[in-house]
Amino acid sequence: MTVDSALRRTPLYETHLDAGAKLVPFAGWEMPVQYDGIKEEHIAVRTHAGIFDTxxxxxxxxxxxxxxxxxxxLVTNDVARMPVGxxxxxxxxxxxxxxVDDLFLYRLGHDRYLxxxxxxxxxxxxxxxxxVARDFDVYVRDARDNYAMLAVQGPNARRIVENTLHIDLPPRMKVGARQIGRRPAIVCGTGYTGEDGVELLIVPEIxxxxWTELVDSGIVPCGLGARDTLRMEVCFHLHGNDLSTETDPISAGLGWACVESTGFIGSDRVAVMxxxxxxxxLAPFVIEGAGIARQGNPVMIGEEVVGEVTSGTFSPSLEKGIGMAYLRSDLAEPGTELEIDVRGKRRMASVSSKPLYRKER
Amino acid sequence: MAEASYPEDLKYHPEHDWARIEGGEATLGITWYAQDSLGEVVFFEGPEIGSEVTKDQPYAEVESVKAVSDVVAPVSGEVIAVNESLADAPEAINADPYETGWLIKIRLSDPSEADTLMDSAAYAASLE
Incomplete structure (x- = not known):
């Protein structure tokens, strides 16, 4: 395999190689797509705990x-609703x-955000x-090289992180400053899998x-492959697939993340839409029977193209093809029967409700 | 299977497909290298029995969680059997690509085509 030397590497590159991960180019980075297998890693996150290099x-x-x-x-949500932490x-x-992008904001201090x-x-x-900063009394700094980021996700993730790193963790959707490896760290009760868990922002050197300490405590190393199947099962958007400058927040089902009264750039248009x-x-779908739809597949009713798949994969939890597609809005109701043209073969699908995977209680 | 293997009784095509030629018939599948590159196979749908496959042309697809890949025919012929057990257990293609993970059987239309294929040593060398 040839690897583009211009690709960036995370501080965990050697760790991934030593663990036998398959590395692939992703968004300009050389990233692990899987370790032992996407299905195993996916199930580990749903039932136990997995760790991702993000x-x-x-x-x-x-x-x-x-x-x-x-x-x-600058951004669509009402930032004033977010307390410190x-x-x-x-x-x-x-x-x-x-x-342009979808983002997570953390309020670290009264006038300080990450x-x-x-x-x-x-x-x-x-x-x-x-x-945009030119018009405001604000200092914007690129901090990409200051952090390594680890996502630890799954029903047992919090317990193992707490016991292994000897820190208390902020609740879901909260953030706090902590010491990890005797260095300052930011710990966030967030993730991209639909499971409980945390994201750790730490100095790259440690x-x-x-990573090794957490893996030795029984947390399963997971790659971008499982990250993608996990997020699709819970209908989280991926920019580049389900979101782009060609799509708007309302079509994407992200009206809940837009508060027009804040006067954000684009708020007038969002209000009209x-x-x-x-x-x-954008609607989630499940393939009925055989087949796996992929990004770019046309959605059909008879001979009419009524939409396009923007994310599609095999769901390890449901054991069938799932995905999300932009559909003519009148067809986006759960239960609507569709056909998806998968490389020339018609596959039966039906519009589902969100999320596609729901935890048993 | 975890370890790479390329049995000596098979013939190999550069697109990472194998043929087990017995008399006028051949069993076809994908190699250890192909299944390892693809990752866990979650879907295989064979061609119709009675249809023709053509040497060097794709005749089916195997899909992993992440990707879909064409399967190329190493030799030409008429499809006489499809491994139906793969519908419920496609992971056999990963676990046992040369035995229970076989894909189709064909009746050869031109047995001399087999001479163009690589033996195990030549195929293994091509992967170096």
């Missing part, structure tokens, strides 16, 4: 007296309300932050030791 994700620090008004202008999902839009970006969008995000509805709606 150090490819970017960080932007926002600080200063104008932080709140700056972020209210809180976390919030939000969107970064362009002037036409296209989705923004988590997607790897492939980090530079574009940073440029947009810088541009990442291999912390929310009031009038959109031509297309």
């Amino acid at each position: 150090s490819h994700m970017g960080q932007i620090e926002v600080e200063g007296p104008g932080s709140l008004s700056f972020l209210q202008r 809180g976390a919030q999902y939000s969107l970064l839009l362009d002037d036409e309300a296209g989705v 923004v988590i970006t997607n790897a492939g969008n980090h530079d574009a995000d940073l440029a947009r932050f810088g541009l 990442a291999p030791a912390i 929310r009031a009038n509805g959109t031509d297309e709606t």
